[in-house]
Amino acid sequence: MNSASPLAGPPESPSVSDPAHHIRELVTGYRRAKVTALAVDLGIADALKDGPLHVDELAVRCQTHPSATGRLLESLLEVGLVTRTGDNYSLTPAGELLRCDVPGSLSRWTTMSAGMQYAAWEGSAHAIRTGLPAFDAVFETSFWQHLASRPDAAADFDAAMADSVTESCELITQDPALRGATVVADIGGGNGKLASTMLDTHPHLSVLVVDLPGVVERAARALTRFGERARVEGADFLTRVPTGGDTYVLCRVLSDWDDTHAAILLDNCRAAMREGDALLVVGGLRRPGQPAARGLLDLHLLMIIGGRERTEAETADLLASAGFRLDRVEHSLSERTSLVAATAV
Ligand SMILES: C[S@@+](CC[C@H](N)C(=O)[O-])C[C@H]1O[C@@H](n2cnc3c(N)ncnc32)[C@H](O)[C@@H]1O
Secondary structure (H helix, E strand, O other): OOOOHHHHHOHHHHHHHHHHHHHHHHHHHHHHHHHHHHHHHHHHHHOOOOOOEHHOOOHHHHOOOHHHHHHHHHHHHHHOOEEOOOEEEOHHHHHHOOOOOOOOOOHHHHHHHHHHHHHHHHHHHHHHHHHOOHHHHHHHHOOHHHHHHHHHHHHHHHHHHHOOOOHOOOOOOOOHHHOOOOEEEEEEEOHHHHHHHHHHHOOOOOEEEEHHHHHHHHHHHHHHHHHHOEEEEEEOOOOOOOOOOOOOEEEHHHHHOOOHHHHHHHHHHHHHHHOOOOEEEEEOEEEOOOOOOOOOHHHHHHHHOOOOOOOOHHHHHHHHHHHHHEEEEEEEOOOOOOOEEEOOO
C-alpha cells in the first residue's frame, strides 16, 4: 500500500490544499472556542431563549457594553451560533445547545472545556517535556483535587459527564453480562447517571457506586428514588476497591490513568472480585492504523489528568497482567465508544 492510499490514514482535510490558510485556521481556533464560551458565560444564549432580541436589549440583560456586544454577536454570526435580522439576533440550532435549560445542553461542557481545561493547555509544552499533566503544572493541584475543592467546577464536570455518557450507557445496559448480574459495582461511577440508567433498565439489579467521598455524596442524592437498590461508597480506588459486586464496571475511567496507575486500579478491582465475576471496561479505544483518529483526545487526557487512550491489544495486556481474560469487544454504532468484556480468572 503506498502512502497516497486513502486507507493509509485519515482522509486529508480539503483545507490542506492551502497550507498557509490551514495553519491560520489551526492557530486561530482559540478565538472560536472563546466566543462560543462567551455566549454561555455572559448569558447571551440563555437571554435569547424566547426569541430574537435587539443588540441593545441583549446588552442590558447581560450587563455588557452595547457596542462590544454587537461585535461579539457578529463573531457568533460568523461561527454559526446566531442569525441576524436587522439588529435583532436569534440562536441557530447549534446556538440553542448553549442554553442551560435544553435537553442535551452543552453549556456546562463549554464552560469547562473553554475555561479550566483551556487554561490547563497553557502548560502543554511542560507536559510533552515531562510526560506529566499540564493541569497540575498550571493549577498546582491535580484535576480531581481541584474538583474536590471547587463545587462550581465539580458541577460543570458532573453535567459534562452526564451529557456525554449516553453511548456508554447504551452499550452497558444492552450488554448480556448485565442480564446475569445481581449487583453491579460501578467503579468511578461519578454522579450516578450510569447507575440510574442501569437501575431503570434492569429492575432485577442493585448497583453500588464507588467514587471519591465528595463525589458519591452527589451520586447518593441522585439515586435516592431507588431506595435500597442503590448504594454508594466513598473510596480511593487506587488504594482499595470495595467487594460486594458480581459485575464490575469501569466506565470512562481506565483511560484517565497512565499504565502504572491503570495497573494498580485493575489489580484492586481483581482483588475485590471472585473468580468468574465479569468486568466491563467502557470508553474510547484507539484503533491501530488510525493513529490520528483519537489523537487529540489522547493528548487531552495527558494534559488534564495524565491519562491515555489505548488500543484493544494494550487494554488486553493490562487486563491479563491483573488476572482477567478478555472475552469480547463491542462497539457503539458511531464507533466512538467501545465495551471490553473480561472475566476474573
Ligand atoms: C471521567 S469520570 C467518569 C465518570 C462516570 N463513570 C462516567 O462515565 O460518566 C472519572 C471518575 O473517576 C473518579 N475518580 C478519580 N480518581 C478517583 C480515585 N482515586 N478513587 C475513586 N474515584 C476516582 C472521578 O471522581 C470521576 O467520577
